[in-house]
Amino acid sequence: MDNPQKKAKAYWNENLRYLVILLSIWFVVSFGAGILLKDWLNAIKIGGFGLGFWFAQQGAIYVFVILIFVYVRLMNKLDKKYGYDD
């Protein structure tokens, strides 16, 4: 990885791959579990909640927080791997 342009492109592609994976999870927990599959998931009861309702009012938010911190970790590692960390 001597060519800076090649290096930048490889870094960017790995970054995009992370984004696709993390945003898919983002979509599945909110729009999927909390909205589209809500009625179906509500048949499953956990801790007094229907699962679909729980995702819509609790679960999706917890996953959002986790997603950002996972992203921070992944990117810090990626920056280091490519030497972009200050």
Add this chain to the structure above:
Amino acid sequence: MDVQSWTLLLVVISFSLYIGIAIWSRASSTSDFYIAGGHVPALANGLATAADWMSAASFLGMAGLLSFTGYDGSVYLMGWTGGYVLLALLLAPYLRKFGKFTVPDFIGDRYYSNITRTVAVICALLVSFTYVAGQMRGVGLVFSRFLEVPIDTGVIIGMIIVLFYAVLGGMKGITYTQVAQYCVLIFAFMVPAIFISIQMTGNPVPQLGMGAQVLGEEISLLDKLDGLSEALGFTAYTDGSKSTVDIFCITAALMVGTAGLPHVIVRFFTVPNVRDARKSAGYALLFIAILYTTAPAVAVFARTNLIETVSDQPYEEMPEWFRKWETTGLIVFDDKNKDGLIQYVGDTDKNELTVDPDITVLANPEIAKLPNWVIALVAAGGLAAALSTAAGLLLVISTAISHDLIKKQWKPNISDKYELALARISAVIAVCIAGYFGINPPDFVAATVALAFGLAAASFFPAIILGIFYKKMNKEGATAGMVAGILIMLYYMLRFKFDMFGGGNSSDWWFGISPEGFGTVAMLLNFIISLSVSALFKDPPIEVQEIVENIRLPKNAGRANSH
């Protein structure tokens, strides 16, 4: 001590704290004033962003809204938190690397056009003004309810406080007062929630108490509430009544709108580097999530308590809080069948009780018979929430005037000192205008707040995303997309909210999507038009493409500056 003395005491203590911080953190340059010098630690920025974001509407309004709409209210919970994932992953790191002062700065430079910059300035001003009017009103309401001063006096007291630390300290003063305000508001929100959760379910964690078994009964709280609601003819609490497509679109519009709001984005310019920009987005959402996962629990407790207290009970035996709120007109009882009992039912012909959802958070501690200091704490928390958001918005407004319009377009040669003075004068003017709207609220405030999200979704979001992720996006495409997105959004809102262009009701909505959710459609249209128009014109200049390549790499994000 009574509620009023407690409130006065807590308000004086918290306000002195804010003023003390403002004096300690005076701004001495435009960089201090606009972005706190660019060296706010990630944790502090996370706290400040959370306070900035959570307004009077989040603190006072949201639990009430959830309480009265059940599942339908989930759009706000997911919408106003999910937006931070977009912000953290798609916007914040790159905008921080770009390293300027404002959102119009980015749009204007990336699209090498002052027309595009001006469009962005207009959007920023429109969004921020509609928001700030509501905040000043919130300050006035809390003062009038708890200290029994007229609403207008309350607004003016709020104006003076904000003026003091926004004008003196700019972003630097605002940031550190917001850190203090977050602590006040989250404490004020959690204490009553924990008390009530223990009271009703024995579980001290409201997020768990919400689904736990009711004390002394064999049924979970949510099942009980569903049963109570259906028995009275309301929709089951966990079901909701909006269509799935509408829920989907409103959630998406709020998420994307959140990620496009200038007063939130600008907070990420204040941290030292890209790494901290990412991290502070995580902290911000964590601190927001504490309130946002508690609010639905508060909503369930309040709804259950309300139904049990009033339903089929004699009007004469109602507790004191009921009468107090009746005098404000926010609770209205009309004994239609003259039996002296309160019929609170879903059938509007037979229903005798109207409760304004906005009182839920303020009245909740009283309904649950909590001690006076807890009730006063909620008032101080509401003020903290309203003031912190108002200050953040006022800064965007003053920056848009002194930096984006005067420095960048009109008089580029003014000195830093002169620009700082201009920024302070703009802040004073902005506070006065906001105060005016707080005292004389236009009756379209509620409708235009939804419009603000729709507009941000329809304009800023696609322009910024394409600016970062699509190197070949040119000024023609971006400008056409923004203008088309805004216009169709305005048309839809004006038609279905304000009855212009022939008006219409929910059966005329396109694809069954409400105006609140239409931002999603307008955003998609913006993307399509931007990409198609951009294909017809020549690629952006090579220097601009280099800017894009540069912002994608996190290294060497020096301190932001204006040159």
